[in-house]
Amino acid sequence: MRAFLAAALTLPFAVAASAAPPEQALAPLAFEQIAPAGTKMPRFKVDAAWPAMPGDLLLGQVSGVAVGPDDSVWVVHRPHSLTATDTGLAESPATAVCCKPAPPVVRFAQDGRYLGGWGGADSAPTVDGVNQWPASLHGIFVDKAGSVWFGGNGKGDHVVMNYAPEGKYIRSFGRRDKTGGNDATDQLGNPSDVNHSDGMVLISDGYVNRRVIGFDDRTNSYKGRWGAYGKPPSGPVLQGTFDQSHAVDPSRVADPKSAIFNSIVHCVVPTKDGHLYVCDRNNNRAQLFKREKDGGLTFVRDLAIAPETGGTHTVTDIAFSPDPEQTYLYVADMMNGRIWVLERKTHAVLGAFGRIGRQAGQFTWLHSIDTDSAGNIYATEVNTGRRVQKLVFTGIE
Structure with a gap:
C-alpha cells in the first residue's frame, strides 16, 4: 500500500494557479415563476465544472463567499469539518492518494482557476496568550481596496479579522474568548458577517448576540449598535458554545413581526443607494435600514421570505444584480434550498431557482451568496453540502 501511494503521489494531482480555466458545463436549474406570465427577470444556469480545485485539495463546509473588485471569488471554509476519510493524503x-484540506481562505478567478489560499493560526496574532485565528470561519467580505474580512462562530470566536489579499494580518475587532453581550461596545459574540464601506465597519454580531454593531474604519472606535427596528439590541444571548444543532432547534419558531432579532443575525449587506439589509434568519425575514450620514441606522421596512418555514429557516444572505440601480435582489433561503428573485424597488417576489439536493444547481444548507460584475451568482453550502457553485447569468427573460 505504501509503495502504491508513493507512486500515485507522483501523478499530476496538483493544479498550478496558472492552469487553463475549466471548460464550462452548463446545466439547467429548477425554476419557479411567481410573478405574472411575461414578467421579465434574470435567468441562470449552473456551471457544473466550476471551480477547478487542485487535484490534491478539498473544501470543507464553505461558510462564506465574496467577490472582490477584480471579480476574483473568495471563499472561507472549515477544514475541521473534514474527516480522516476525506483527507487521507494529509x-x-x-x-490515500487524496486529499488535503485547502487553506482556510481560498481565492478563485472568475473563470474557476484556483489562485491560491492562506490562513491559519500562524497568520494571526496572539493576545494575552490566546491566538486570534477563529476556530470556525464564518462570512467573508472583500472591500474596494481588496482587503479581506471574516468572522467566526466556533468556540470563543468573538472576533472579526482583516487581512491583506496576500494573507498578511492588518487588524481585528473583538477578542477571542471574550464576549460581553448585546451592550458591549468593544467585544463581540460570534460575528456572522462584516462589511467595510462608507467609513464604517458594520458587523452582524449574531450567533451569541442579537445585533448589528458599527466601528469607525479609521480609528477603529465604536460608533453604535442596533437591534431590530433600529432600537437598542435586546433578547437573550446564547449561553455556552454554538453548534449546528442550534440551527435546527425546534423551539426557535419564526416570527417575522417580532420586536427583537431572533438568534442568528446572519448578514449585513449594503446597497449602492445608502441602505442596508440585515438577515434575521430565524425570523424568516430581512430588515431594511437607511444609513445615516452620522453612521446611524434608521428602520425602513421588514421583508419576510417564506414566513411559515421552520427548520434552519430562510433568510441567510442577500446579493444584488450588478447594474447601477441594483434592480434585482437575491435572497438565499437555507431551509428551502433556493434563491429568491425580487424586484428591489418594490420588493415584489418574481420567482425562485434551485431546490434541495446534491446535484449541480441544487443546495444542501445553502449559506452565502454574492454576485460579480457580469451578474453571475456564487453560492456556498455548509453542513454536508461543503461546496461553492457558480450560477451563470444567461440574460433577462
Missing part, C-alpha cells in the same frame, strides 16, 4: 503516513 495523514502521516498517508492513507
Whole structure:
C-alpha cells in the first residue's frame, strides 16, 4: 500500500494557479415563476465544472463567499469539518492518494482557476496568550481596496479579522474568548458577517448576540449598535458554545413581526443607494435600514421570505444584480434550498431557482451568496453540502 501511494503521489494531482480555466458545463436549474406570465427577470444556469480545485485539495463546509473588485471569488471554509476519510493524503503516513484540506481562505478567478489560499493560526496574532485565528470561519467580505474580512462562530470566536489579499494580518475587532453581550461596545459574540464601506465597519454580531454593531474604519472606535427596528439590541444571548444543532432547534419558531432579532443575525449587506439589509434568519425575514450620514441606522421596512418555514429557516444572505440601480435582489433561503428573485424597488417576489439536493444547481444548507460584475451568482453550502457553485447569468427573460 505504501509503495502504491508513493507512486500515485507522483501523478499530476496538483493544479498550478496558472492552469487553463475549466471548460464550462452548463446545466439547467429548477425554476419557479411567481410573478405574472411575461414578467421579465434574470435567468441562470449552473456551471457544473466550476471551480477547478487542485487535484490534491478539498473544501470543507464553505461558510462564506465574496467577490472582490477584480471579480476574483473568495471563499472561507472549515477544514475541521473534514474527516480522516476525506483527507487521507494529509495523514502521516498517508492513507490515500487524496486529499488535503485547502487553506482556510481560498481565492478563485472568475473563470474557476484556483489562485491560491492562506490562513491559519500562524497568520494571526496572539493576545494575552490566546491566538486570534477563529476556530470556525464564518462570512467573508472583500472591500474596494481588496482587503479581506471574516468572522467566526466556533468556540470563543468573538472576533472579526482583516487581512491583506496576500494573507498578511492588518487588524481585528473583538477578542477571542471574550464576549460581553448585546451592550458591549468593544467585544463581540460570534460575528456572522462584516462589511467595510462608507467609513464604517458594520458587523452582524449574531450567533451569541442579537445585533448589528458599527466601528469607525479609521480609528477603529465604536460608533453604535442596533437591534431590530433600529432600537437598542435586546433578547437573550446564547449561553455556552454554538453548534449546528442550534440551527435546527425546534423551539426557535419564526416570527417575522417580532420586536427583537431572533438568534442568528446572519448578514449585513449594503446597497449602492445608502441602505442596508440585515438577515434575521430565524425570523424568516430581512430588515431594511437607511444609513445615516452620522453612521446611524434608521428602520425602513421588514421583508419576510417564506414566513411559515421552520427548520434552519430562510433568510441567510442577500446579493444584488450588478447594474447601477441594483434592480434585482437575491435572497438565499437555507431551509428551502433556493434563491429568491425580487424586484428591489418594490420588493415584489418574481420567482425562485434551485431546490434541495446534491446535484449541480441544487443546495444542501445553502449559506452565502454574492454576485460579480457580469451578474453571475456564487453560492456556498455548509453542513454536508461543503461546496461553492457558480450560477451563470444567461440574460433577462
